[in-house]
Amino acid sequence: MQTRLANVGVLTWAALVEAVRRKDLYVVWMLAAFGVIGGAALARTGVRGIETFTRDIALTVVNCLSIALCIWFAARQMPEEFQRRTLFPLLARPVERFDVLLGKFLAVWLLSVLALAVLALIATLNLHFHQAAIGPIFWQYLLVRALSFGPIAALTITVSLVMSPPATVILCGLLTLGGTMFARSLADAVHEAGPVAQAPLKALYFLLPHLDLFDLSQRAAYNYPPVHAWVLGALTVYALIYVTIFLGLGELRFRRMAV
Amino acid sequence: MAALEAQDLVITYRTGWRGASRSAVRGLTFQVNEGEVVGFIGPNGAGKSSTIKALMGFVQPASGTARLLGEPAGSAGARRQVGFLPEVALYYPWLTALETLYLYGRLAGLDAPATRRQSYELLDRVGLKGREKERLKGFSKGMLQRVGIAQALLGNPRLLILDEVSSGLDPLGRRDLRNLMLAEKQKGVTIFFSSHELTEVAQLCDRVILLNQGRVLDERPVAALRQELRRYWLRFRHTGEPPIPATQVDDAWEADFPDPHSWRRALDALQPPAAELLDAGEREGALEDYFVRMVAA
Numbered sequence: 001m002q003t004r005l006a007n008v009g010v011l012t013w014a015a016l017v018e019a020v021r022r023k024d025l026y027v028v029w030m031l032a033a034f035g036v037i038g039g040a041a042l043a044r045t046g047v048r049g050i051e052t053f054t055r056d057i058a059l060t061v062v063n064c065l066s067i068a069l070c071i072w073f074a075a076r077q078m079p080e081e082f083q084r085r086t087l088f089p090l091l092a093r094p095v096e097r098f099d100v101l102l103g104k105f106l107a108v109w110l111l112s113v114l115a116l117a118v119l120a121l122i123a124t125l126n127l128h129f130h131q132a133a134i135g136p137i138f139w140q141y142l143l144v145r146a147l148s149f150g151p152i153a154a155l156t157i158t159v160s161l162v163m164s165p166p167a168t169v170i171l172c173g174l175l176t177l178g179g180t181m182f183a184r185s186l187a188d189a190v191h192e193a194g195p196v197a198q199a200p201l202k203a204l205y206f207l208l209p210h211l212d213l214f215d216l217s218q219r220a221a222y223n224y225p226p227v228h229a230w231v232l233g234a235l236t237v238y239a240l241i242y243v244t245i246f247l248g249l250g251e252l253r254f255r256r257m258a259v
Numbered sequence: 260m261a262a263l264e265a266q267d268l269v270i271t272y273r274t275g276w277r278g279a280s281r282s283a284v285r286g287l288t289f290q291v292n293e294g295e296v297v298g299f300i301g302p303n304g305a306g307k308s309s310t311i312k313a314l315m316g317f318v319q320p321a322s323g324t325a326r327l328l329g330e331p332a333g334s335a336g337a338r339r340q341v342g343f344l345p346e347v348a349l350y351y352p353w354l355t356a357l358e359t360l361y362l363y364g365r366l367a368g369l370d371a372p373a374t375r376r377q378s379y380e381l382l383d384r385v386g387l388k389g390r391e392k393e394r395l396k397g398f399s400k401g402m403l404q405r406v407g408i409a410q411a412l413l414g415n416p417r418l419l420i421l422d423e424v425s426s427g428l429d430p431l432g433r434r435d436l437r438n439l440m441l442a443e444k445q446k447g448v449t450i451f452f453s454s455h456e457l458t459e460v461a462q463l464c465d466r467v468i469l470l471n472q473g474r475v476l477d478e479r480p481v482a483a484l485r486q487e488l489r490r491y492w493l494r495f496r497h498t499g500e501p502p503i504p505a506t507q508v509d510d511a512w513e514a515d516f517p518d519p520h521s522w523r524r525a526l527d528a529l530q531p532p533a534a535e536l537l538d539a540g541e542r543e544g545a546l547e548d549y550f551v552r553m554v555a556a
């Protein structure tokens with residue numbers, strides 16, 4: 001067990017070092033610079049009473065960019081291993097294929113959290129320029145967003161084992177968008193549907209990850225009181241369940257793959 | 260104990276959605292003994308890389324079995340004792356040579372200090388001393404191959420499986436590789452490698468296995484092969500048709516023989532004044548002649 005953890009650790013380290021040195025995060029730094037400059041310029045216009053609007057915009061930007069970066073990071077990990085043929089010397093070592101997937105997953109998750117931290121810093125600076133209050137819900141929002149990267153990264157890595165990186169990005173982008181924006185509408189659809197369509201819709205409702213649960217941006221925009229700790233605990237468990245399911249499916253595919 | 264054995268190995272690849280498949284290896288059986296250096300040769304598409312992939316557990320054979328050092332091929336137990344060099348790997352361009360070896364060393368089960376120590380030693384042995392901390396993206400193909408050889412040697416494996424080992428290496432690199440492999444051989448390491456460089460195969464191997472169209476075409480010790488390929492020749496002038504089979508080249512005749520006895524008989528048959536012997540001798544046969552003869556047959 002200790003050896004397997006060490007293997008996962010060293011695989012994560014290598015993927016992280018690669019991504020950081022490859023300047024994958026440069027796009028985040030550039031967005032950060034634009035964001036800070038734009039926010040500061042807007043603050044200088046002297047318009048008052050737009051704190052909520054500013055918070056809403058800032059958090060929407062953080063949401064979209066952090067999720068896009070997470071999918072982008074995840075979609076290229078395994079295809080690059082195949083393309084560069086680096087998988088051969090890796091799998092020639094006494095390493096479980098699942099550990100390779102787990103190492104890649106952790107690297108993507110950590111990288112996404114790092115990108116989120118940078119984007120959050122921009123958002124914080126912008127809110128500061130506009131003198132908009134930052135309550136505890138903002139930090140909870142960031143924590144929950146970081147949790148959401150788990151299912152998204154695991155899903156993307158698994159899909160990337162059967163599809164090309166561009167197809168993976170498009171499909172996982174659409175699935176994430178659907179899981180965030182339309183998952184709740186599915187419950188309404190279940191009520192409205194006829195008896196034949198009800199069962200599959202209900203199954204879909206329970207099978208698909210409800211990524212909307214991980215979006216506290218509206219609450220943070222309106223500076224609501226913080227959510228209870230048990231909610232955060234439940235969301236952590238929920239995220240872990242989907243990570244396990246998606247990585248498990250990835251393992252099933254990867255184990256049978258000829259490399 | 261056999262270091263490596265394949266029994267009736269069949270490898271097929273699916274080529275379409277409807278399940279159409281193509282056989283890359285068709286009932287391959289061979290064995291490599293401990294301490295032996297065996298060259299795995301054959302034309303492109305003969306099934307060499309597929310066989311090596313099956314030995315490493317990268318592909319599942321459709322049928323048949325393979326074992327490395329007594330362990331099932333692809334098992335963690337087998338992989339723990341094997342050093343593997345893949346055909347043309349690019350490695351991680353943003354990691355340094357040292358970091359690359361650190362990654363593979365740790366995965367091989369070495370602890371951090373041992374990995375670091377062995378990495379420096381091996382990079383020195385493959386001629387990359389002083390370049391340990393350079394990123395691989397700046398390395399040439401030959402230098403990457405050297406890094407690959409170093410990673411294969413990490414953890415002192417008992418069996419080395421090397422796919423297209425001299426690919427991308429310049430003559431100096433090939434000489435270094437040869438010395439390195441000979442040093443490993445001296446230590447008792449079993450080496451199984453595929454290569455298109457037949458001169459190298461002849462210099463390094465105890466035995467060759469010739470593969471064609473997924474089957475073993477021939478298998479024999481290199482010493483016996485050398486003997487078989489050795490040619491005895493003579494060059495002479497002759498008035499009229501010579502009494503032995505010969506080819507006319509300019510104003511002389513040339514003849515060659517597979518063994519010294521027929522050569523001697525031919526010499527006896529060439530008597531003056533009709534015959535005038537110009538030159539005679541023996542020469543090493545090239546493995547290439549054998550390869551072409553066998554594959555073309």
